[in-house]
Amino acid sequence: MKRTVLAFLLVLLVSALAYAEPVTIEYWTGWGGEELEDIQKYVIDEFMKENPDIIVQTSTIFGSYDKLLTAIAAGTPPDVVSAVWETQIPGLAERGALMNLDEFAAKSELYDPDDFYPANYRQSLYKGSLYGIPATTNTSFIVYNKDLFREVGLDPENPPRTLDELVHAADLLTKRDENGKIVRLGYDAAGSGLWVWGHVFGGKFFDEENDVFTINSPENIKALTWMVDYVNRYGGMQVVQEFISGLGNYWSPQNPLFAGQVAMAGFGEWIVQFNERYGPIDYGIMAFPAPEGGVQNFTTVGGSMFCIPTGAKHPEAAWRFIEYITGPKGVEQMARTLTNMPPRRSVAEKLVHDLPVINFGLHALESPKAASGGPLTPIDQFFLDTLGQYVDQALYGQLSPEEALNQAQQMVQFEYEMAAF
Amino acid sequence: MRRSLRKLAMGLFFVGPWVIGFLGFTLYPMVMSAYYSLTNYNLVNPPKYIGWNNYIRLLQMDPQFKTAIGNTMYMVLFGLPIWLFVALVMAVLLNEKGKLTTFFRTLFYLPSVVPTVAASVLWMWVLNPQYGIVNTLLKSLGFSGPGWFTDPKWSKPGLILMGAWATGGTMIIFLAGLQNVPEALYESAELDGAGWWRKLVHITLPILTPTIFFNLIMGMISTFQYFTQAFVISRGAGSNVPPGGPLGSTLFYAIYLYQNAFSYLRMGYAAAMAWLLFIVILVSTLLLFRSSGKWVHYDT
Amino acid sequence: MTLNTLSSNRWRSKRRQEIVRVVLVTLLRVALGFMVAVPFFWLVTTSLKPENQLFRVPVVWIPQPIMWSNYVRAVQYIPFFTYLKNTLTIAVPATVFTTVSSSFVAYGFSRIQWPGRDAVFMVLISTMMLPYQVTMVPLFVVFKNLGWIDTYRPLVVPTLFGGAFYIFLIRQFLMSLPMDLQDAARIDGCSELRIYAQIMLPLTKPALATTALLTFIGYWNEFLMPLIYINTNDKFPLALGLQQFQRQYGAEWALLMAASTLMTIPIIILFFATQKTFIRGIALTGIKG
Structure with a gap:
């Protein structure tokens, strides 16, 4: 009898310990240097204070965004990444490297698709499903x-x-x-x-x-x-x-x-x-001055997307972190810390008086002409590199602009069809 | 019989680790790589067999591939001979009697122990068109220096210059070869009234041909795989710049291959490139070996 | 003209030739030495410049004041000591493993006469011609399936199986030792393992030292393998960290040069400390098999 009680207590103790043990999630970020220090201090530490059962371990991959695809594709991914440009979402999602966030989003009280600017919301989706959520956005x-x-x-x-x-x-x-x-x-x-x-x-x-x-x-x-x-x-x-x-x-x-x-x-x-x-x-x-017949007040809209890679060890905790940092409170903190545009309308309206630069973005983000920082296709990196090479050939005078773009078109379209997604 | 079996067992026991490593880290990957080269493979979805399409596309439809081959051949045909020549000149100079030989040997050798990445970063700054030391010195002599790594015409010469600076390893091998030349040959040549130049051409160089051959083969194999320097320097042009610039002038074979594998996840395509590279290296090496009968002297 | 003056003329002209030669050789040495030294000078002087003297025409040759603090800033800017620790975490085991395993295998290729040995050895030699790129993709897949990406295992584990080049190097050395050494031991009934460990290993010390030295430097400098396998910043070795820093902070030339200097100094010290082994090692690599 005594022994049973003892065993029982022991089990209780162990499970209590296990329960109290906070979950550590790994977070890869594209921010680095002083910016990251500020984000850590004003946003991530805040989150951990409010959620003592989650520890966020941040590592930066600033400057090697191009490796992200391989890193995630190679398995052993972190729980959360935000080093994803909006343009990388299709490529990662198409290859099955990102978790579909629809279910999490449906249950969430903090996530509100209608609060995001249309341009940002569009970038969150791939083939109609939610794969990433921005906490900040940039205009140009x-x-x-x-x-x-x-x-x-x-x-x-x-x-x-x-x-x-x-x-x-x-x-x-x-x-x-x-x-x-x-x-x-x-x-x-x-x-x-x-x-x-x-x-x-x-x-x-x-x-x-x-x-x-x-x-x-x-x-x-x-x-x-x-x-x-x-x-x-x-x-x-x-x-x-x-x-x-x-x-x-x-x-x-x-x-x-x-x-x-x-x-x-x-x-x-x-x-x-x-x-x-x-x-x-x-x-x-x-704004970029436009020629006649061009687009006045054009801007690109982009930003780092918060995603959960497939194979993340703690998706639940990862979602809670994402939910927080892309929620009203997190977005405001991020916007203040980085003086970036908030992708959520409610926050932008609140901040516009504090941060005059946001005035420009407010108009830009509502504009239907706003474009992403790159194409939303699974071969974004190939597209950007190839386009860059041919544009260079024209700039250096080796090809006429027309020839250069014809060749770029042929290369990229061919790869798009070959990759056969 | 039993003894030779025992010897076989003993031999295999000792070379076993290498054999296992060879099977696991060389032979198996080679077979797989040959297989991948016939597939469309993006690392996430399983490989899809597409026959010779990767090879066809490489050879017929990929201008980048042609650029990469052109750049790589440039280094093999111009860079490598220059590097070998510089190393040989340094070695000949060090083989002469003179003051401070040890000092100069150390000095000439030192650049080749500088880590490649550090050397590349250093040379970006040494060859900076506006504030670099080379163009500054050229300016003080009245020349206006080129744009080096910012100019598609001068980026490869810049890399060759940097390579010539760090050619100490090859130099030491030459020096070892030079020191093997028997003194007696020189002495008898001197009795015949041969001068410094004739001795160099008629005695030193012929005896050195096996060493030159060795350096040529090793140099060729590694030049075909030229990567780190150009990768570091061309990517250093900006935090979001792909390697190989400016204007594809430093897009070497190994760089384009790396990009295909790890930037675009075109693993099958990269594997096909690797096999083509291997074939080229194999054929070039065989050709060099066949030509060696004509100019490499193994006697003495 | 007597025979005597003729020979003295000849002697004089020969002497003159000798002097011309020495002068020429010295001049060339100094000229080449100058060219070799210039980048080193630029490395050190830039690393000690205050930022506002980097982009100045005419060029500032000697920084004023000398900014030793650049070095302090550099090791903080780049997490230098983390990268250093990572480099050592890779290089030290890789060096030990390569040296031990290569010497073990080299013994099997040199001191035991077994059928098929030379054929297998030819295979080993020919692997040196195989470009790394051929095995790069499948190895990545293998290590990915093992869950080894973003760890040091893909870099270190293969060294347990010997490096072809070092096996070759140690084998060459072992071949040059007289055979009766071990024949005597065999007659005494020593096992091969004991002959290897107690007789041969101590004799091959010079070749082992060369192997260890070259491997260590190789891993100190290695760029491509960590570039492929290591993803997170805090696991980067120095070579990758420096490149990354360069990419991020492009034109912080003073700090970049300070960091490059710091990365180079240990190798230069190692070089001076082991110059003999070093030079002999490099020279050995050129000896034909």
């Missing part, structure tokens, strides 16, 4: 240095609105030394990429209805032709690249915008934080 625009505008006699309150005005301003802002070498570049248009300019010119890269790529659409060819002409104004791609190789670290006061080496630069909401850390400069924001 051009940041310009008002002091430099004044210096060359441009009106700092009236930034360029048309392509011609942009080129004119860039010419004035570009400075060379006595040998003709560029010491300040007005604007690195090629750096923003064809993905942006193609859309600004009204082009599309993928036709969802017919399930084909449309890389060589007339608008995209026009956009690339414009980029080539633009680069040639400054002596060609080689000269521009040489200038760029001498620029300082992006994440430092040597960032070319803050070091005064470029006057206008493609940017996102992180300009606010950058200006606090590495500035300050007197800056303004403008």
